Amino acid sequence: MATDMELIQLSEIANKAADAAGEVVRKHYSNNATRFQFREKDGDGPVTRADVEAEQAIVSVILDAFPSHSIYGEETGWHNRDNAPYNDDAKRAYDSLSKKVGKRLFNGNCIVFGELASGFADVVVDCALDPYDFLALVPVVEGAGGIVTDWEGRELLWNASTPVPEGGFKIVATAGKNIHQHVISALSH
Numbered sequence: 755m756a757t758d759m760e761l762i763q764l765s766e767i768a769n770k771a772a773d774a775a776g777e778v779v780r781k782h783y784s785n786n787a788t789r790f791q792f793r794e795k796d797g798d799g800p801v802t803r804a805d806v807e808a809e810q811a812i813v814s815v816i817l818d819a820f821p822s823h824s825i826y827g828e829e830t831g832w833h834n835r836d837n838a839p840y841n842d843d844a845k846r847a848y849d850s851l852s853k854k855v856g857k858r859l860f861n862g863n864c865i866v867f868g869e870l871a872s873g874f875a876d877v878v879v880d881c882a883l884d885p886y887d888f889l890a891l892v893p894v895v896e897g898a899g900g901i902v903t904d905w906e907g908r909e910l911l912w913n914a915s916t917p918v919p920e921g922g923f924k925i926v927a928t929a930g931k932n933i934h935q936h937v938i939s940a941l942s943h
Contacts, residue, residue: 774811867891871898882922902927907938
């Protein structure tokens with residue numbers, strides 16, 4: 755458990771990082787010429803210069819305060835650690851599930867998990883995920899009464915001292931326990 759002093763220090767660093775990123779974002783979004791400059795992110799959609807530079811500003815503040823920490827950024831990857839390769843098992847999972855469960859969404863983004871949490875889908879299956887892709891979504895889905903695990907039904911756990919699994923995390927999010935068991939079973943065949 756962090757002490758009050760440690761919490762104050764962490765809060766100050768978080769505010770400093772947010773301020774640094776805010777300066778970058780304001781610089782880019784106050785100028786339409788740079789606002790829409792982007793590149794393709796390894797086949798994973800567009801990323802703007804503002805995204806990359808804001809993340810670099812945040813990483814810089816954190817590493818200045820904690821030089822031995824490892825940071826994994828969505829846009830710039832690992833800082834103080836090697837990145838893991840991707841390996842996509844998506845097609846097999848989709849084919850197996852498409853015959854067995856109701857409304858399902860596969861390989862999306864935070865919006866599909868929001869649709870699940872809102873009752874517009876029964877199942878979301880995704881793979882090749884990094885921790886930042888799903889960690890914030892788990893409490894949203896679980897808070898709505900859903901279940902989120904890996905493809906074998908295990909709780910999703912990750913900390914910075916362990917590597918991302920080869921090929922990334924494979925997750926299943928469902929509207930409830932009964933359908934979750936069916937999906938896990940379908941994925942195991």
